[in-house]
Amino acid sequence: MMNNEALIAVLQRTDPFALLDRNVLAPLCRGITLGTFKKGDYVFRQGAPSCDCLFIIAHGLVEILVEDDCREESVVGLRRKHDFFGETVVLSGQRYPGSARAKGALTCLRLHRNDLESLIYSQPEFSGFFNTLLAERMRLIYERNLSDRACTIPGSSTALLFRKQVSRVMSAPVLTCREDDPVSDAAKKMVKRQVGCLVVVDPAGRFRGTLTERHLVGGLIAEQTCPVGRCTAGRLMDPRLKAIAPEAYLGEALAAMIRNRSRQLVVMERDLPVGVVAFSDLVRSQSADSLMLIHDIADQNDMDGLADLSAGIDRVLDALVAERAGVQETMEIMSRLNDRITRKVIELSEVQMKGDGWGPPPVDYCWINMGSAARYEQTLRTDQDNAIIYADPEDGDRQASFDYFQRLAERVVDGLDRCGFERCPGGVMASKPKWCRALSEWRRGVAGWMVSMEPEDIRTLTILLDYRSVWGNNSLADTLWDDIVDAFSGSMSAGHMLSRDDQKLVAPIGILGKIATERSGPKKGRINLKTAALVHMVNAVRLLALRRGISTPSTLERLDRLVDSHDLSAEDAAFYRAGFETLMMFRIRENLKRVRDGRPPDNTLDPGTLNKSETLLLKDALSAVxxxxxxxxxxxxxxxMNYFGH
Known part of the structure; x- marks a missing residue:
């Protein structure tokens, strides 16, 4: 028998419990039980159900064994005094992947899973030791949840996007030609086989490029790159490889086509082309009116037609959720689809400006999206967050240039509003002078905001730190980003003020893992997944990435880059990714429910409606926050710096 002082003494010498204060460890002792074993006794056996506890060695030595197919056991590890074991299944609830056997007289402390979870939820530093296990648990519950309680969409028109593989629909064997083949021969082959794409290969069958009907029309008719009689496939082909694996799902192929703005992908296996999958193949594999929306955006010639088409975009999200698409694929497909609408609105607006006598843009410019649209995290269409950066005009042309871009921005903002992207209530839109500036004015603004302690300037900087160019001269956006990185690295106050601003609201999970919800008002008993949880993850990852000069605005891509730069361990990043994707999954699901009921999405969730495994999933995600x-x-x-500014 061990008293509380003896139990505390063991915990204080065991990582990660050594991180905890005595006043945290003392109450923990009430739930600890002791286990004593003789030499050769098994604490647990491979394949046995989880004991739902973590074992901490007070005295003795433990062998960790694994049994092979012939039922022969091999020792794969030893656990000594003040080590713990059994951690691989205490959180996941899976069966033990190996056995634990006492090598001599053994005394263990048994910490129940509920008490361990309470520590993880209430002590962020402690929880870091279990990030790999928490990430795995979230993955297991998430996958099981997709199977057991998927959001089914009555009458959803798109099927099999994430159940049918590319190999089932691709054109194979691959039709090829050589670089030195006459384009006339290549065109005849396309006509004979009724295909729109040939893969150009070298004598060994390795990929060299793709030749499509568009290349033929563009190179031989529109631009007349070379005479038909002397033109070869190599002159007109696109050498860039836009590839997909045969085992990939159709939804992944769709995401790749949207990302690459391509109608075909080369199916590659072992570095050799084995087939081609075209957008038309995806359409034929579905009763896919929702997929046709993607194709039809580019064909719209006026704002009325584009607005009518955009009204059906939410059906694509319905289809993706019904098909149990992963969160990252869902966000990417929907964000890039929304990008297409935005680019078309800008294109039509420029045409309108010319028609009204304004002419073409007086100088180069780029249109940037900010917020969730920039981070590839937009699913349902949300409020606009956008801006214009334009090249510095000559001194005498400054007012005329500003007037042009203000007028253009008003047209674009109005067009986006008609397409379902509501105007930003806070005025973060290119139609406002604050968000429509020449490059030099943006640079001066950044220099000032980066050292300011005014709340409005901090908010402005927070918004601007997530942007992505979707139209125009990208170098303008790149130049401004370089200035932002330089200014941030030279500012002592910027990181402090941005992090302090986020710390004003803590993650909504308290002691013992209790989820904090709204205490009053119309959202009483609910949690806002965006403002109470996701925004904290976005803010933290943004600051970590900015310190490294990482330019991508995507939260998930930033996590990957932070691993590459060794600012985060792969295990920590996997845990944060799992938490982020889990929260996004709940957000998408709950918002879709409201939309189907005819109510506006509000990003909230009532934890009381979740089943046991979903509650556990949400708590794990909030612990990552x-x-x-x-x-x-x-x-x-x-x-x-806390003494300056409030």
């Missing part, structure tokens, strides 16, 4: 907030506070907090 709390841990990221703690990491951000440690990395950017400058204590003496």
């Amino acid at each position: 709390a841990q990221l907030q703690k990491r951000m506070s440690k990395g950017f907090h400058v204590p003496w």
Whole structure:
């Protein structure tokens, strides 16, 4: 028998419990039980159900064994005094992948899973030791949840997007030609086989490029690159490889086509082309009116037609959720689809400007999206967050250039509003002078905002730190980003002020893993997944990425880059990714429910409606939020600066 002082003494010498204060460890002892074993006794056996506890060695030595197919056991590890074991299944609830056997007299502390979870949820530093296991648990529950309680869409028109593989619909064997083949021969082959694409290969069958009907029309008729009689496939082909694997799902192929703005993908296996999958193949494999929307956006010639078409975009999201698409694929497909609408609105607006006598843009410019649209996290169409960066005009042309871009922005903002992207209530739109500036004015603004402690300037900077060019001269956006990185690295206050602003609201999970919900008002008993959870993850990852000069605005891509730069371990990043995707999954699901009921999406969730596994999933995700907030506070907090600004 061990008293509480003896139990605390063991915990204080065991990582990660050594991180915890005595006042945290003392109550923990009430739930700890002891296990004693003789030499040769098994604490648990391979394949046995989880004991739902973590074992901490007070005295003795434990062998970890794995049994092979011939039922022969091999020792794969040893656990000594003040080590713990059994961690691989205590959180997941799976069966033990190996056995634990006492090598001599053994005394273990048994910490129940519920008590361990309470520590993980309330102590972010402690939880870091279990990130790999938490990420795996979220993955298992998430996948099981998709199977057991998928959001089914009555009458959904798109089927099999994430159940049918590319190999089932691709054109094979691949039709090829050589670089030195006359284009006339290539065209005859296309006509004979009724295909729109040939893969250009070298004598060994390796990929060299693609030749499509568009290349033929563009090179021989529109631009007349070379005479038909002397033109070869190599002159007109596109050498860029836009590839997909045969085992990939159709939804992944769709995402790749939208990303690459391509109608065909080359199916590659072992570095050799084995087939071609075209957009038309995806359409034929579905009763796919929703997929045709993607194709039809480019064909719209006026704003009325584009607005009518955009009204059906939400059907694509319905289809993706019904098909149990992953969160990242869903966000990418919907965000890039919304990008297409935005680009078409800008294109039509430029045409309108010419028709009204304004002429073409007086200088180069780029249209940038901000917020969730920039981060590839937009699913349902949300409020607009956009801006214009235009090249500095000659001194005498400044007012005329500003007037042009203000007028253009008003047309674009109005067109986007007609297409379902409502105007931003806070005025973060290119139609407002604050968000429509020449490059030099943007640069001066950034220099000032980066050292300011005014709340409005901090908000402006927070918004601007997530942007992505979707139209125009991308170099303008790149130049501004370089200025932002330089200014941030030279500012002591920027990181502190941005992190302090986020710390004003803590992650909504308290001691013992209790989920904090709204206490009053129309949302009483609900949690806002965006403002109470996701925004903290976005803010923390943004600051960590900005410190490294990482330019991509996507939260998930930023996590990957932070692993590459060794700012995050792969295990921590996997945990944060799992938490982020889990919260996004709940957000998408709950918002779609409201839309189907004829109510506006509000990003809220009532935890009381979740089943046991979903509740566990949400708590794990919120613990990732709390841990990221703690990491951000440690990395950017400058204590003496708290005396300046409020």
